[in-house]
Amino acid sequence: MIVVRAPFRISFVGGGTDLPDFYRQHQGAVISATIDKYVYIIINPTPMISSVSARYSITETVDHPSKLQHTRIRAALDELGIKSHIEIGSFASIQSKTGLGSSSSFSVALMKGLHLFKGKKLSQKEAAEAACRLEIDLLNEPIGKQDQHAAAMGGFIIFEFNADESVNIKPIFLGFEASSKLEDHLLLFFTGITRSASNVLGKQRTNIDKKLNEYKEMAALVPVFEKELLAGNIKGMAKILHKNWILKKNLSKNISSTVIDKLYEAGLRSGAWGGKILGAGGGGCLMFLAPPSKHKAIRAKMLLLAKRNKLTGFQEIPVKFVQSGVEVLLNDDHTVL
Amino acid sequence: MKNFINNFLDEARKVILTIEPEEIAKALKIFQATYERDGRIYIFGNGGSLALATHWVSDFNKTVFSQDLSRPIKRFQALRLPSSESELTAWANDVGYDMVFAGPLQNYLGDSDCVVAISSSGNSANIIKAVQLAKARHIPVVGLSGFDGGKLAELADAAIVVKTEKGRYDLVESIHDVVLHLITKYFQDYFNHLAAKDAKK
Numbered sequence: 001m002i003v004v005r006a007p008f009r010i011s012f013v014g015g016g017t018d019l020p021d022f023y024r025q026h027q028g029a030v031i032s033a034t035i036d037k038y039v040y041i042i043i044n045p046t047p048m049i050s051s052v053s054a055r056y057s058i059t060e061t062v063d064h065p066s067k068l069q070h071t072r073i074r075a076a077l078d079e080l081g082i083k084s085h086i087e088i089g090s091f092a093s094i095q096s097k098t099g100l101g102s103s104s105s106f107s108v109a110l111m112k113g114l115h116l117f118k119g120k121k122l123s124q125k126e127a128a129e130a131a132c133r134l135e136i137d138l139l140n141e142p143i144g145k146q147d148q149h150a151a152a153m154g155g156f157i158i159f160e161f162n163a164d165e166s167v168n169i170k171p172i173f174l175g176f177e178a179s180s181k182l183e184d185h186l187l188l189f190f191t192g193i194t195r196s197a198s199n200v201l202g203k204q205r206t207n208i209d210k211k212l213n214e215y216k217e218m219a220a221l222v223p224v225f226e227k228e229l230l231a232g233n234i235k236g237m238a239k240i241l242h243k244n245w246i247l248k249k250n251l252s253k254n255i256s257s258t259v260i261d262k263l264y265e266a267g268l269r270s271g272a273w274g275g276k277i278l279g280a281g282g283g284g285c286l287m288f289l290a291p292p293s294k295h296k297a298i299r300a301k302m303l304l305l306a307k308r309n310k311l312t313g314f315q316e317i318p319v320k321f322v323q324s325g326v327e328v329l330l331n332d333d334h335t336v337l
Numbered sequence: 338m339k340n341f342i343n344n345f346l347d348e349a350r351k352v353i354l355t356i357e358p359e360e361i362a363k364a365l366k367i368f369q370a371t372y373e374r375d376g377r378i379y380i381f382g383n384g385g386s387l388a389l390a391t392h393w394v395s396d397f398n399k400t401v402f403s404q405d406l407s408r409p410i411k412r413f414q415a416l417r418l419p420s421s422e423s424e425l426t427a428w429a430n431d432v433g434y435d436m437v438f439a440g441p442l443q444n445y446l447g448d449s450d451c452v453v454a455i456s457s458s459g460n461s462a463n464i465i466k467a468v469q470l471a472k473a474r475h476i477p478v479v480g481l482s483g484f485d486g487g488k489l490a491e492l493a494d495a496a497i498v499v500k501t502e503k504g505r506y507d508l509v510e511s512i513h514d515v516v517l518h519l520i521t522k523y524f525q526d527y528f529n530h531l532a533a534k535d536a537k538k
Contacts, residue, residue, distance in 0.1 A: 005374075036373075121448075123475045155366055173362030176369075176527045180534070323369040328448035 002043040002116050003330035006109040007034035007322055008093075008100035009150040010188075010278060010287065012237075013244045016251060017219040018144030018161050021208040026215070028161035029222040030146040031172075031229075032101075034154045036320040037093040039102060041109040043117050044087040045333075052077065055089035072107060075138045080114050088113075094317065097194035099277065099284025104147030107131035108326045112152075116331060125169075127326050128152035142205055154325030156229070158222060178232050179321045185234045185289050187272070189302050191260065192313025193283030207252065214247045238274030238289035245276035254282050259309050266305055270298040285317065352508050353515065355500035361516060363495035364479040365523055367451050371477075374449040378415040381438045381467065382455030385510045386481075389455055390417045393517040401524040408532070413524070418442055418467075438467035446476060453479045457509040459487020459498070468492050481516060483509025 009032045017028030046053075053061045054073045062068055064084075065077035073088055088110070096102045111130035115122045122130060131148040135141045146159050149167060156179075160168035208215065221244050228236035245264070249256045256264075260277055263286055267275060271294030278285040290298055299316065306314035371378060378397075380390040394417045401413060419425040419441045428440040442452070452471040456464040459482030471478050472492055480493025484503050490496040499512040 121475050154370055171363075171366065173359065173366060175365075175523075176530060180530060322373050323366050324373040325370070327370075327374045329374060331448050 001045075001330060001332055002113050002328065003040060004043075004109045004113040004116070004326065004328050005038040005040045006105040006112075006151040006326040007154060007324060008037040008039070008098075008102055008105055009034045009147065010100065010319070011146065011150070012276075013225045013240060014218050014222045015146070016144070016248060017215050018146040018159065019142075019205055019208065020144075021205050022212070022215045023161035024163045025212065027163070027219065028144075028215075029219040030144075030159045030161075031157070031222050031225050032146060032150045032159070033156040034150060034322050034325065035100070036322050037100065037317070039090060039092040039105045039109055040329075041106070041113045042087075042089040042091070043113045044089070045117065046085050046087055050084045052082075052084060053087040055087065071139060072103075072110065072134060076107075076110055076114055076134055079134065079138060080118055082114065082118065086117065094190070095194070095313075097284070098190050098317075101147035101151060104131060104135065104143075105151040107134050108148055108151045110134075112326050112328070116328065124152045124154075124325050125149075152326045155323045156321070158226060172226060172229065174229065174321075178229070181232055182229075182234065182237075182289075183320055184292055186319060187267075187275075187288045187290060187295060187298055188278075188317045188319050189263075189286045189306075190313065190315050190317055191263065191283055191286055192306065192311040192315070193257075193259075194313075211251050214251060218244055218247050234289055235273050238272070240274070241276045241287075241289065242268075242274035245274075248276070257282065259311070260286070262309070263302060263305055266301050267298055270294060270301045272298055348505075348508060349511060352499050352501050352505075353512050356497060356512070356516065360495050360497045361519065364453075364497060364520065367477045367479055367495055368520065368524070371449065371451045372411075372413045375411070376447065376449030376451060377445075378413075378451055378453060379418050379442060379445060380415060380453040380455070381418040381442075381464070382481075383461055383463065385506065386455035386457065386513070387417075389510065389513055389517060390453075392514070393417075393521065396518075397521050397524070400521055401528055403525065410528075410531075416445070418445065435463045435466055438463050439470050442467045443470055446471065446474065448474070448476075451477045451479065453481070454489055454493070455481045455513060456487065456489050457483040457506050457513075458503075459484065459489035464489060465492070481513050483513075 011030060011032040014030035018030055022028055051061050051063055052065045054068055054070045060068055065074055068074040108127050108131040112122050112127040128149040132145050145167060149159055156172040156174050158170040221240050225240045267288045272288035272290035275288035278287055382390050394415045397415045418438055424441055425437050428437045432440060454464050454468050465488050468478050478493045479495045480489040481497045482489040483499045483501050486498040490498050497516055499509045501508050
């Protein structure tokens with residue numbers, strides 16, 4: 001049996017500039033960090049059972065992988081030429097479509113695990129590239145390349161996306177004190193509204209050419225955010241998040257919504273320095289940076305508004321930053337060296 | 338006498354500044370990620386470097402949790418290879434000296450572990466053999482070397498190099514010890530910080 005996990009991530013600034021429609025014209029940049037919430041992929045070879053099983057929110061058992069409903073598992077098995085004798089299960093710390101990059105974390109862990117099943121160990125970078133190929137080239141998802149790399153490498157990282165499809169990866173080495181201070185100021189709420197990144201991004205991509213300046217400004221915020229992060233200036237970081245959110249909101253009308261705007265404004269009024277919606281938009285998670293003394297008030301306000309707006313799945317997600325990326329937790333087939 | 342002493346201390350001061358702090362930061366990230374996935378650290382070296390490895394392992398295993406020796410929190414293990422002189426001599430005598438690290442390592446190394454290799458020249462054949470084994474499995478490698486860095490500096494994911502003229506084992510080994518203590522102190526402070534945070538809750 002093989003157990004692989006990949007962390008979810010929080011994207012701070014620059015999200016959207018990782019789309020090819022932008023980075024083929026101007027270098028894109030994103031800064032993100034992985035958190036202590038993971039997706040786990042379990043791969044069980046079944047030498048006596050020839051069928052293929054995929055176990056996630058439902059269980060599928062088929063005699064050929066092409067019959068699977070799960071598009072990613074189906075495409076991944078096809079890509080690797082795995083036709084039978086396998087069970088694949090997925091588990092996660094939190095639900096999907098929260099804006100924490102979970103679907104790419106899934107792909108990274110899946111590709112790392114399936115390659116291991118085939119007898120090949122992938123490096124973190126290779127796992128990210130395999131996940132990009134799966135999602136972008138094979139499944140034509142209109143998404144970028146930041147999430148796969150963030151989940152694979154782990155930690156605080158700046159990604160720069162070049163026109164020739166290469167990705168510059170610049171890890172930011174943040175000590176435990178700085179990272180712990182950031183955790184102490186950070187509030188993360190799942191809005192209860194789920195959306196698929198592909199839907200929001202699909203619409204966003206159609207008008208990138210009209211919004212080039214906004215994208216350029218967002219990419220330019222990345223080094224400014226990095227400076228504040230290294231200096232431990234939380235308030236400065238919050239202001240940049242806010243600026244990025246205002247820019248991002250105007251890229252496409254699907255990114256925010258009345259209720260998200262209401263929640264965000266209320267957070268700021270209750271004492272938050274700044275924040276943003278995490279992920280492609282339209283729902284997902286709301287993040288604030290706020291002085292710890294204001295956390296109680298912000299929390300209360302959010303829960304009240306969530307109740308009023310009937311956001312039944314609304315809840316706070318406690319967050320710790322992690323340095324780990326995609327990794328094998330168990331591999332009891334020791335013939336793979 | 339005074340000249341000799343001042344001269345040596347001067348040299349030590351100069352070479353300590355040749356270390357790239359970012360390489361130590363990379364090493365700390367590797368260790369942190371290893372801790373998070375419940376992996377182990379394997380460390381090895383020849384001669385004085387093996388003594389450094391042994392010293393570090395005994396310090397690290399106990400000191401990083403010194404405030405918390407009885408608290409039930411996730412632990413962090415570092416192991417020196419070979420594990421004993423019997424293992425060392427068995428590999429050296431039966432297989433060859435070039436296998437004294439790679440031999441035990443292939444037996445111990447798991448997918449969630451990481452490796453620390455110490456070699457002043459960075460070119461010791463038995464060290465390079467073990468590092469190549471780890472690299473082939475995509476296991477992160479921290480290298481501590483000296484002189485011009487050697488092959489170890491090229492292979493390591495975090496290459497901590499004390500740049501000196503060839504043959505200055507005295508300086509290289511001394512500064513390696515400083516770096517190893519830095520690593521222990523970082524994790525000691527980190528676990529103390531976590532404990533203090535928990536106590537506040």
